[in-house]
Amino acid sequence: MSLLEISGLTKRYRSVQAVEDVGLTVGEGEVVGLVGESGSGKSTVLRCVLKLVRPDSGSISFAGKDVLRMRGAAARAYRQDVQMVFQDPLGSLNPRMTVEQLVGEGLVVHRRLPDARARRDRVVELLGMVGLRPADLGRFPSSFSGGQLQRIAIARALAVGPRLLVCDEVVSALDVSVQAQVLNLLLDMRDELGLSILFVSHDLAVVNYLCTRVAVLRSGRIVEEGTREQVFGHPRHEYSRELLAAVPDPERVLSARSH
Ligand code: ADP
Numbered sequence: 001m002s003l004l005e006i007s008g009l010t011k012r013y014r015s016v017q018a019v020e021d022v023g024l025t026v027g028e029g030e031v032v033g034l035v036g037e038s039g040s041g042k043s044t045v046l047r048c049v050l051k052l053v054r055p056d057s058g059s060i061s062f063a064g065k066d067v068l069r070m071r072g073a074a075a076r077a078y079r080q081d082v083q084m085v086f087q088d089p090l091g092s093l094n095p096r097m098t099v100e101q102l103v104g105e106g107l108v109v110h111r112r113l114p115d116a117r118a119r120r121d122r123v124v125e126l127l128g129m130v131g132l133r134p135a136d137l138g139r140f141p142s143s144f145s146g147g148q149l150q151r152i153a154i155a156r157a158l159a160v161g162p163r164l165l166v167c168d169e170v171v172s173a174l175d176v177s178v179q180a181q182v183l184n185l186l187l188d189m190r191d192e193l194g195l196s197i198l199f200v201s202h203d204l205a206v207v208n209y210l211c212t213r214v215a216v217l218r219s220g221r222i223v224e225e226g227t228r229e230q231v232f233g234h235p236r237h238e239y240s241r242e243l244l245a246a247v248p249d250p251e252r253v254l255s256a257r258s259h
């Protein structure tokens with residue numbers, strides 16, 4: 001049994017078939033990439049996993065439990081087990097909250113660590129994990145660079161101890177030089193915390209760098225799925241070959257680290 005199991009996932013928006021019969025699994029400690037062009041349905045898959053959107057049909061299970069039927073306490077536990085990081089950190093982090101409030105928010109919402117001192121200690125620990133300093137506690141989002149903001153967003157996601165991290169284009173807005181740093185941080189967190197990661201990106205170089213298994217989405221359907229080596233080295237589907245051919249330098253950030 002995989003940690004996350006999606007099968008037959010289908011979602012239609014009026015005239016648009018956003019996702020059709022998508023199946024995907026993410027194992028414990030596994031980093032799975034979902035690649036595809038803009039509009040191929042990647043974010044829709046994630047929104048269904050996050051219970052932000054209800055699919056028309058299909059099933060999603062997490063640790064053997066039916067996600068789509070979760071209510072009450074089970075849904076609240078799931079909202080801690082599965083955390084997300086998005087593309088635009090400035091847009092997803094409240095500009096009027098300090099780093100301490102932003103990173104500690106999940107702990108407050110889920111009534112973990114009600115003691116303010118204990119919560120601050122935990123936030124400092126989380127900042128250390130993502131390479132930020134205690135002196136950053138009182139700063140606001142506008143005073144950080146894009147890469148630092150994604151570190152804050154990752155610390156915020158990790159605060160409640162998730163088992164699965166869902167990432168939607170999290171390095172797409174960053175300079176290439178900063179991308180590898182954030183990707184390495186994600187891999188470190190996978191190693192240290194045993195996290196599983198479902199990583200969505202239109203950027204094949206980034207997915208090639210990060211993921212052990214890859215699924216290729218085209219117009220809402222998965223056309224190819226396999227290990228990183230299979231999909232990037234020996235793509236079976238014509239569409240995957242076209243996607244790869246369109247990437248100027250698929251090995252771009254690869255030099256910084258090998259698996
Ligand atoms: P991706 O993340 O791969 O760019 P999306 O999942 O965002 O793709 O979108 C897949 C398709 O569904 C697109 O054609 C998009 O326009 C459409 N779509 C997504 N969300 C909505 C919505 N809320 N209402 C109508 N159409 C939507």
Ligand code: MG
Pocket residue numbers: 042043044168
């Ligand atoms: Mg998207």
